[in-house]
Amino acid sequence: MQIPPVNSMNLRHKFFLWSGLILVLFSLLLSLLYYQHMKSILIKEALDKSEVILQEVEAIREYVKEELRPKIRKLHKDDTFILEAMSTTYVSLQIMKRFGRRMHGYLFRRVSLNPLNPKNMADPFEEEMFDWFEEHPDKQLWRGIIQKNGKSFFVSMEPDYFEPACLRCHGDYHDAPKELIQRYGTKGGFRFKEGDLGGIDSVMIPVSASLARITRDSILVFLVIFGSAMLALFFLNMMFSKLVMARLGRVSSSLLQENGPTEEAKTGKVPAGAGVDELDNLRLSLKTLTRYVKIARKGSGVQPDFIGPYVVGQPIAPGTLSWLYQGTDTRTDQGVTLKLGFDDVLVNPLYAACLRAESKLMENVRHDNLLIPLARENDIMIFEQIQGVDLQQWIRDQQEVSSHLVTVFAQLCDLSATLHWAGVVHHDLRPAVFLMTKDNTLKLFDMGHAFQRDVPDVILSSGLGPQGDLRYMAPELIQGKRGDPRSDIYSLGILLYLFVTGRLPFEKQTVSLSTWLGIKKAVPAPGSVKSAISPELETVILKAMAWNPDDRYQWVEDFWEDLQQAQKMGFK
Amino acid sequence: MRLAVFGDIHGNIEALSAVVDHMAAKNVHRYMCLGDIVGYGASPNECIDVIRSLPRMNCVLGNHDAAAVWRYSPYAMTKEAKEVILWTIDLLTEENASFLQQLPPMLSAGDLCFVHANPYNPEAYRYVINRKYALRSFASARQRLTFIGHSHRPVIITRKNFFQVTFDNARGNTNRSVAGKKKRIINCGSVGQPRDGDPRACYCLLDTRQKSIEFHRLEYDINGAAQKIKAAGLPDFLSRRLLRGR
Known part of the structure; x- marks a missing residue:
């Protein structure tokens, strides 16, 4: 079948073509709005979750600092340092590792540019975030969506500044507990001063699957709206043809004849x-x-x-x-x-x-x-x-x-x-x-x-x-x-x-x-x-x-x- | 309807006369000339006069006709062709030149299309002699049967599907069916300078009721035509080519 160019179509066909186009655009607009709305809900949810996790980690760290560490010091000699119970970083990381295993895809990281444990070294993106927090000392939080290994993650980051209590392990290495030096050596993690930006706590929540679901839903929304609108247009046209056009055509044709x-x-x-x-x-x-x-x-x-x-x-x-x-x-x-x-x-x-x-x-x-x-x-x-x-x-x-x-x-x-x-x-x-x-x-x-x-x-x-x-x-x-x-x-x-x-x-x-x-x-x-x-x-x-x-x-x-x-x- | 389709006369009045006599005896309804009335041969004006005198005749423009009225550059042609065209330009009468000037490059009627070389770019004069150009021609022609000339070899090209074509060379006097819905390109051969090894003049006759095409090969005074080419001082190669038929 040959499709005539738009200019040689008759009016009814033109009307249908344009209505169809407008409907496509309208449906596209609606589905885009739906997509944006759902995405903002997803981000808000992820925000709340990351907030909870960060607060939880902070609570763990406070517990170690305020309860565990003084208690152990009291029981043992003053210079005793049991990493598994007294290092806030170690304890919080270990707990969150177990949490991550249960909640698949959730990732908690505590990184530094100069860590004791080389595993906690910041990656290039995190290095950039260190620079950002140093440039914006008033900011206590950063949030955003990043791509990692082809997947999207929602990330929340909090900077962690050194307090006097931290300097025992992270100040001069001569003062540092023996156990710490035996375990990690003296290569990194020392020579910090009070108020230095020591590390960043970050929580990553996977959002790829949810984004894909939203995209799928948006397409469905588009198809449903477009389909029903076309159906309505078809019925309207039928009614219009029968009630108006046919009778008008009859009047017109009788005039042509008469x-x-x-x-x-x-x-x-x-x-x-x-x-x-x-x-x-x-x-x-x-x-x-x-x-x-x-x-x-x-x-x-x-x-x-x-x-x-x-x-x-x-x-x-x-x-x-x-x-x-x-x-x-x-x-x-x-x-x-x-x-x-x-x-x-x-x-x-x-x-x-x-x-x-x-x-x-x-x-x-x-x-x-x-x-x-x-x-x-x-x-x-x-x-x-x-x-x-x-x-x-x-x-x-x-x-x-x-x-x-x-x-x-x-x-x-x-x-x-x-x-x-x-x-x-x-x-x-x-x-x-x-x-x-x-x-x-x-x-x-x-x-x-x-x-x-x-x-x-x-x-x-x-x-x-x-x-x-x-x-x-x-x-x-x-x-x-x-x-x-x-x-x-x-x-x-x-x-x-x-x-x-x-x-x-x-x-x-x-x-x-x-x-x-x-x-x-x-x-x-x-x-x-x-x-x-x-x-x-x-x-x-x-x-x-x-x-x-x-x-x-x-x-x-x-x-x-x-x-x-x-x-x-x-x-x- | 019986439609006589012929082309590539190339100034060969001896061949054209034989073909016109034969067509007239066949009681045809219409004549269709596929262009290249002039060029190569020694009687361009005579050929155009005969074509113009045919009743119910339509004609499309060939590359030699176009070159003879500067609608196409003679310098884009082979050495011999260019030489003869420049000779023809001087010889053409004003009426005949204006006849060539107003010829359309392509014509269509019902499910038939007529063009000198190919339907996808009628004024570029590319030969349709292989699958690639045949498929391209099929894609651009809206009509079922496309009649072409230009290559001087009678052939029926049938489109089997969107990727395959068959070439059926029509040798001698032969009758082929063009029934069915398949698209076909029909090369009507050449009246005045066949190049398929058979020096006899060639034309074809379409019968739309029988859905068949008859290819006719006619003897004519080849020596007379060759002599004229020599006498006009045109390249000797052209007269030898007439005798050889390739």
Whole structure:
């Protein structure tokens, strides 16, 4: 499936795309907020825990200092030093080691830059923290999240300053207890003075697992919010389509159908509605209706008399976006044909873009059945002079229209094939856009709804929906698809039906587009309308009018070949 | 629809006449010329005149056509090609030059795509003769069947899947099916300077109903064409190449 660029999507798709994007952003925002909130709770918890542990260690150290040490000194000689019971560092470290074994991942460290026990030497991060505490002597605590061995830890650190009681073991090593020197030697841990920053107590609490859990939860939150919002959007859209769009579409479609005077030439002439949504279309339809009323009242009074060197004469026929007028070139006194945009086409930028695209197309594609462009004055195209009646009238005037079948369809097929090979799909092939000259040459004078391969499609991108006469329109066009040459083959099929039976397979009805789609599914057999039709001809018509484009003729050339064969077989 | 696809005429009016006569007898609906009407051969104007006179004809631009109207530099071509193009530039009539000037590099219709060398960069004129460039071409062409020329060797390349392609050289007069949904690249061979060892003029005929492609090889007055190249004072290598067909 091909995804169209955003600019050529219709409004409803655009709305859904943007709503979807906004929902994604909204869900992302919510899940980020959730993540931040949960993370702050996690940090607060870790803070409390580390506070408890540090206080506990401090309590142990105080107990050793104030209870154990004096008691042992009293029992033994004054210079006796039992490390296992009298060193605050040793005792607290040993207790916390056991605590760490029970509480997996919890780590208590008491480190120094000059420790007695080399195992308690500060690592590079802790060295930095020593510097930090020395630079900020007023700070008694540092907290933060650090990465260690690929895992996240929450860390609390407290500095420990030397008191006089500590200097017995950590002052001059000559005064230090013998047991201490025997155990650790004299390399480190001495020559401190009172008030020196002796060590740092740190507690590390693992938070990796909790962070991962929070991330997982945030993703879940995102998915749940996004999913439910999309579901809600879907139901809202369904309700909106059913309650508003469908009814609005019906009103709009009935206006499109009813807008003109009863004459066939003036019906279906709602300019390729250049509004941007249903309400705009409605407004434009009403405006067009007003214009028709005005024209009906004033006759040809609205037409200008002079355009540059050209005199504007009688109107010939209305097109999708413009009128065709007879005219005269005052410089050469030669007759010309002028194609003038409708008033509201010229003032509306979107209509005007359509008209310009049409003019460019008329200039670029050459074929015997297209008007020959002579010049262009702003938005007005000047063509060769043409004398003829519109094909609809011509069909009415013929005694036996089917006798002209080959003459007309040879031209129609050749023209359509040329357009298709030039990358153009007409999308609005019906008798009212053709003029028949006296020598039975068809002239296509309007391409207002045409699709061009190399030009952005204004009708599709502005979300106008199906444009043209629904009776001649292929089902996929009613569904809003454009640019498939096989849609024109469908219209050729309808024209063939008209030529062979003398009437259209589908009559004008003011029903909604979806009802039209249903109507198009069942084509009344041409044989049932007029009995003298050969089965071959009937097969050609029905194949050209197949509901599914894949079942139709894929090329106009094939349609023409079969039509010729069937024609040779003649009517029954 | 019966569509005659031909290309790489290279100023060889003898070969083109034989091909046009043969196509006309086949009752084709449309003609599609894949470019390189001029270059190498001695009758560029005559060839363009014949092509322009064909009814329901479409044509895309080849590298030699582009060089003949300075849309592509002749100095980026081989020595012989450049020499002939500079000779052609002087010879081209104004009408024929403007015909070449307005040719599009690529055309598409329905599920068919037409380009002189390759669809992914139509104006860079790289040969599609191996898997890498075939896959790249398949990726860029949206249509099912892509018709190319440029290499002067008739071949049908079929995409088996996103990674594999098969090359099926079409030798002599042969008929191949292009039914199914697989994407295919069809090289229609060369009218005026075949290089697959068969010096006969080559073109192909697509029948969209039968879903088949007929490759036709036609005898023509090769000696006459070679003589003209010599008489015009163009490199002798080019006339020998016509006779050898490679």
